Amino acid sequence: MTMEHHTNDKSGTFAKTIRIVDIARMAGVSTATVDRVIHHRGKVSAENLARIRAVLEQVDYRPNLIARSLASGREHVVAVVMPEFAAGEYWADFEAGILRAEAEASRYNVTVRRFRFDQYDRTSFERVLATLREETFDAVVLATLFAERVIPFTQELDERNIPYVFVDSDLPTCHRLAYFGTSSFDAGAVAARLLFERLDPSADIVVGKILHRGEGGSNQCRERERGFCDYLARHDFRGVLHAVELRLDDEACNTRILDELFAHHASIAGAVTFNSTCYILAGYLSARRRSGVRLVGYDVIDRNRRMLDEGVVTALVAQRPEVQGYRGVMSLSAWLVEGRRPAEVNNLPIDILLKENISYYTNNNI
Amino acid sequence: MTMEHHTNDKSGTFAKTIRIVDIARMAGVSTATVDRVIHHRGKVSAENLARIRAVLEQVDYRPNLIARSLASGREHVVAVVMPEFAAGEYWADFEAGILRAEAEASRYNVTVRRFRFDQYDRTSFERVLATLREETFDAVVLATLFAERVIPFTQELDERNIPYVFVDSDLPTCHRLAYFGTSSFDAGAVAARLLFERLDPSADIVVGKILHRGEGGSNQCRERERGFCDYLARHDFRGVLHAVELRLDDEACNTRILDELFAHHASIAGAVTFNSTCYILAGYLSARRRSGVRLVGYDVIDRNRRMLDEGVVTALVAQRPEVQGYRGVMSLSAWLVEGRRPAEVNNLPIDILLKENISYYTNNNI
DNA sequence: ATCGCAAGTGTGTGCGCACACACCGGCAAT
DNA sequence: ATTGCCGGTGTGTGCGCACACACTTGCGAT
Numbered sequence: 001m002t003m004e005h006h007t008n009d010k011s012g013t014f015a016k017t018i019r020i021v022d023i024a025r026m027a028g029v030s031t032a033t034v035d036r037v038i039h040h041r042g043k044v045s046a047e048n049l050a051r052i053r054a055v056l057e058q059v060d061y062r063p064n065l066i067a068r069s070l071a072s073g074r075e076h077v078v079a080v081v082m083p084e085f086a087a088g089e090y091w092a093d094f095e096a097g098i099l100r101a102e103a104e105a106s107r108y109n110v111t112v113r114r115f116r117f118d119q120y121d122r123t124s125f126e127r128v129l130a131t132l133r134e135e136t137f138d139a140v141v142l143a144t145l146f147a148e149r150v151i152p153f154t155q156e157l158d159e160r161n162i163p164y165v166f167v168d169s170d171l172p173t174c175h176r177l178a179y180f181g182t183s184s185f186d187a188g189a190v191a192a193r194l195l196f197e198r199l200d201p202s203a204d205i206v207v208g209k210i211l212h213r214g215e216g217g218s219n220q221c222r223e224r225e226r227g228f229c230d231y232l233a234r235h236d237f238r239g240v241l242h243a244v245e246l247r248l249d250d251e252a253c254n255t256r257i258l259d260e261l262f263a264h265h266a267s268i269a270g271a272v273t274f275n276s277t278c279y280i281l282a283g284y285l286s287a288r289r290r291s292g293v294r295l296v297g298y299d300v301i302d303r304n305r306r307m308l309d310e311g312v313v314t315a316l317v318a319q320r321p322e323v324q325g326y327r328g329v330m331s332l333s334a335w336l337v338e339g340r341r342p343a344e345v346n347n348l349p350i351d352i353l354l355k356e357n358i359s360y361y362t363n364n365n366i
Numbered sequence: 367m368t369m370e371h372h373t374n375d376k377s378g379t380f381a382k383t384i385r386i387v388d389i390a391r392m393a394g395v396s397t398a399t400v401d402r403v404i405h406h407r408g409k410v411s412a413e414n415l416a417r418i419r420a421v422l423e424q425v426d427y428r429p430n431l432i433a434r435s436l437a438s439g440r441e442h443v444v445a446v447v448m449p450e451f452a453a454g455e456y457w458a459d460f461e462a463g464i465l466r467a468e469a470e471a472s473r474y475n476v477t478v479r480r481f482r483f484d485q486y487d488r489t490s491f492e493r494v495l496a497t498l499r500e501e502t503f504d505a506v507v508l509a510t511l512f513a514e515r516v517i518p519f520t521q522e523l524d525e526r527n528i529p530y531v532f533v534d535s536d537l538p539t540c541h542r543l544a545y546f547g548t549s550s551f552d553a554g555a556v557a558a559r560l561l562f563e564r565l566d567p568s569a570d571i572v573v574g575k576i577l578h579r580g581e582g583g584s585n586q587c588r589e590r591e592r593g594f595c596d597y598l599a600r601h602d603f604r605g606v607l608h609a610v611e612l613r614l615d616d617e618a619c620n621t622r623i624l625d626e627l628f629a630h631h632a633s634i635a636g637a638v639t640f641n642s643t644c645y646i647l648a649g650y651l652s653a654r655r656r657s658g659v660r661l662v663g664y665d666v667i668d669r670n671r672r673m674l675d676e677g678v679v680t681a682l683v684a685q686r687p688e689v690q691g692y693r694g695v696m697s698l699s700a701w702l703v704e705g706r707r708p709a710e711v712n713n714l715p716i717d718i719l720l721k722e723n724i725s726y727y728t729n730n731n732i
Numbered sequence: 733a734t735c736g737c738a739a740g741t742g743t744g745t746g747c748g749c750a751c752a753c754a755c756c757g758g759c760a761a762t
Numbered sequence: 763a764t765t766g767c768c769g770g771t772g773t774g775t776g777c778g779c780a781c782a783c784a785c786t787t788g789c790g791a792t
Contacts, residue, residue, distance in 0.1 A: 019748055030772045035750065043770055066473055067748035070432050070777045074750090107432055183726065190722045198564060231722075350723040356556045356597075357716040360549065385778055396742045401780065409740055433778035436747050440780090 027052045076110045076336040079137040083119035088302035090276045097325025105333040140164040141328040147219040167324040169220040178342040182319040184220045188227025194315040195296040203269035204239045221274040271295045282307035318351040393418045435474045442476045442702040445503040449485035454668035456642045463691025471699040506530040507694040513585040533690040535586040544708040548685040554593025560681040561662040569635035570605045587640040637661045648673035684717040
């Protein structure tokens with residue numbers, strides 16, 4: 001019995017979609033041979049290959065990805081190498097993006113596997129890399145915190161022919177498929193502008209840093225600091241930058257250090273951190289009732305958001321971590337499933353958050 | 367001959383995907399009956415309906431959208447009612463979002479039809495609405511510029527049972543499926559903060575307005591102005607607001623008006639517009655070399671961007687038009703294809719652009 | 733008793749593609 | 763002459779779903 005099925009109108013008008021059978025008919029071969037050409041599976045005579053290619057070209061064949069995905073049932077695994085985190089921390093937002101991408105990409109049989117490390121401990125990152133060597137996956141999203149360890153690892157990936165994208169900060173020398181993140185250098189300049197705009201050019205500035213169980217700060221923090229200093233240099237800054245090393249978990253110690261600093265330098269009127277821990281400085285300023293210090297930091301995490309709301313933090317500079325996660329995974333998904341190559345460098349917007357606009361800065365808004 | 371096909375592992379482990387056949391088997395009916403329940407096609411006994419629904423619920427059945435789209439071949443048409451525009455104007459960015467959504471949704475047989483009106487001419491909007499009455503479509507994205515015309519039209523849509531979403535500014539009284547845009551009121555407050563932050567509280571401020579071939583400004587502009595004034599009132603503003611009516615296409619006239627204004631009010635130190643035409647004021651300030659006036663406006667369109675780069679405009683407040691277009695269409699697509707209901711109010715972030723971060727504010731970054 | 737009809741149900745086909753497998757011819761090794 | 767092998771080719775099945783159509787029952791009308 002012949003059945004019409006829904007109108008596909010293969011007879012009347014012209015606008016029909018071209019399928020593999022059509023190609024096959026045009027080239028005078030079977031669909032399997034066309035399939036071999038499309039997927040470079042070989043085993044096709046030079047003659048047929050040329051003819052099929054010509055037809056493919058001529059009709060500008062576009063495979064139906066829906067059907068392909070249905071039929072192939074092939075699973076693609078995207079590995080994501082990222083820091084561990086607690087709720088409300090920076091990488092939680094990144095994770096939210098991963099989750100959203102996961103939900104969307106699962107339609108195309110793409111799954112995500114997470115590999116987490118301690119962002120303050122280089123050896124934990126190395127352990128993750130070791131694990132990765134034993135695992136199989138089709139692509140990787142790499143957070144580049146430990147740049148000097150990432151670079152050699154990408155060579156292994158190159159050899160294994162596994163595509164990878166970077167997030168957080170870029171390492172342009174690697175053969176990454178793409179980068180998603182802000183220009184850390186320019187994000188430094190933005191912080192400088194926000195801090196310096198209303199400052200006396202001869203006022204001093206505190207630069208809060210966090211001690212790492214390893215080397216001195218991430219690649220990203222270094223770049224931001226460069227951009228920050230560059231801006232000051234170009235804008236007639238005549239004060240002094242006081243770097244202080246603070247601790248994540250020792251408030252008493254931080255207080256002691258800062259008390260001493262402020263005691264010796266009355267002209268401090270600004271403060272900045274290059275990672276997401278400006279809430280530490282904010283907590284101090286708030287506790288000591290020092291309202292005369294402008295404070296600028298990075299990333300909209302819960303604790304920073306609160307301090308901005310309370311007026312202790314002047315401004316936050318943010319980098320859309322959720323978008324980084326989402327697009328990192330989605331770009332690889334598109335590459336694996338459709339062979340669609342993403343733009344290589346994707347510098348995301350540098351967001352500025354003030355008390356007045358922070359409340360709408362949420363993750364569910366792409 | 368039985369063929370294994372790629373490993374779908376319906377026997378061994380647990381993680382198999384649940385299909386309609388599985389539901390049917392569990393409920394002791396055929397797939398067609400399950401299909402009738404899923405699509406509310408009726409003709410199912412109360413008994414079976416209850417049982418099938420229970421199974422559906424219990425296993426949390428998620429249809430395979432890929433397969434559905436392949437099989438159904440059903441077309442959904444999303445109408446988009448939006449202003450005409452030239453390249454580089456505000457609505458061009460919105461259009462970019464529409465295009466992106468279109469590309470993505472076309473996989474699910476969703477197509478977009480545009481209906482354009484002249485944003486400065488109310489009668490042209492009414493003509494579009496008249497056209498819409500004759501057309502068939504499955505859902506609408508409505509730009510709410512002419513609020514008082516939109517409201518009665520949504521009643522017609524309600525009667526025709528056609529879902530619609532708003533963009534640009536919200537009209538909470540309508541039965542919209544969703545709204546995508548900023549809180550205009552708060553965006554007004556942000557502009558006030560950016561403008562007023564470094565201003566002498568007793569300085570005067572110019573408010574630039576554009577004459578409309580109709581009533582006085584859009585719903586959005588009115589709301590922004592309210593938020594702006596509210597902020598000033600709460601922050602001890604003691605100057606005067608001078609509203610001036612400018613023209614889109616008559617520079618000489620604008621110059622005359624502004625010359626006169628500045629001649630009479632030497633204490634003007636700030637300027638603002640509540641739509642995207644702050645480049646007009648900027649052009650004047652630049653031509654007259656008046657560097658002592660802080661200028662804040664809305665929307666990152668080409669001409670504003672240039673003025674920000676040159677330092678004539680102090681800051682721009684932006685509202686992610688591209689996201690509005692994208693999500694407007696995508697939310698309706700998801701609703702039509704999957705029956706997934708979006709959040710009702712989606713207040714997008716209010717973006718702040720300065721000379722230092724404008725260069726990364728592009729549309730291709732979601 | 734027969735028919736018509738409606739409500740309810742099941743069977744089968746195809747969407748466009750990927751891929752397992754069978755197959756065919758020719759040529760070298762036994 | 764038989765076997766094996768290999769480059770090259772075609773056939774058939776199923777992915778999960780939507781839907782056209784055939785079918786079954788029960789009941790009232792003729």
